[in-house]
Amino acid sequence: MPYEERTLAQSAYGDIRAMIVDGDLPPGTKLIVRxxxxxxxxSATPIKSALAALERDGFLIAIPHRGFHVPLIGPADMREIYELRELLDGIAARKVAVSPDPAGFVRTVLDPLLTKQRERGDDGDLASLRDLDVEFHRAVWRASGNERLTQVTDNLSGQIRLAWSGRPSGGVPRTLREHEAIMDAIAAGDPARAERVSRAHVRHSAAAYEKAVSRRR
Structure with a gap:
């Protein structure tokens, strides 16, 4: 694919992915290229390339003779997704804790994000809080230095947001406390504790999802 077409396809991918994750294209929606x-x-060419890539990444399903649709991500899917997130978030936190300056990373990157999260929580701005939650975790993934881990966890995070339909995954006070615990462990340069609290954080989010699903039944 020529460079310009590839760039347009990447742009289309990002825009359509955002529509799916943010709920503008809810589960069951058929995506029409036109x-x-x-x-x-x-044009249609980058749109088709983007749809194929979104299907590979789990944000769409291709139904024979019916085109691409936004999937309904159910409890069984979410158990698999959270299982992977737990492992990968733990690995990322462990790697960051043994990086050259973990305390500096926490001070300059994570601490400002946590401050913003507290402010948005006090304001009741759940949409911004949701975005900041993703930004917090994405910062840790990127700081791990593992590009493939970052790509996979980012896709898994998007699928979680799709399944939650825009609701924050878990209680705000708990989320903030656990983010602070992750920061403390990383800043202390304690890889075992950083992995442990990061994995526990994901497990608690998974439990919150299961509880929310059981209430809707």
Whole structure:
């Protein structure tokens, strides 16, 4: 694929992924190339490439003779997703804790994010809080230095947001306490504790999802 087409396809991928994750294209929606082309101001070629990539990454399903649809991510899917997130988040936190300056990373990157999270929590701005939650974890993934881990966890995180339909995954006070615990462990340069509290954080989010699903039954 020529560079320009690849760049346009990447742009379309990001825009359509955001529509899916943010709930603008809810589960069950059929994606029409012509409508997406009009909405994004792009030709059909990058749109089709983006849809194929989104299907590979788990954000769409391809139904024979019916095209691409936004999937319904159910409890069984979420158990698999959270299982992977627990392992990968633990690995990322462990790696960051043994990086050259973990305390500096916490002070300059994570601490400002936690401050913003507290402010948005006090304001009741759950949409911004959700975005900051992803930004917090993405910062840890990237700081691990493992590009593949970052890519996989980012996709898993997007699928979690799709399944939660925009609701924060778990109680705000608990989330903030656990983020602080992750920061403390990383800043202390304690890889075992950083991995342990990071994995526990993901398990608690998984439990919150299971509880929310059981209430809807």
């Amino acid at each position: 409508l997406l082309s009009e909405r994004l101001g792009l």
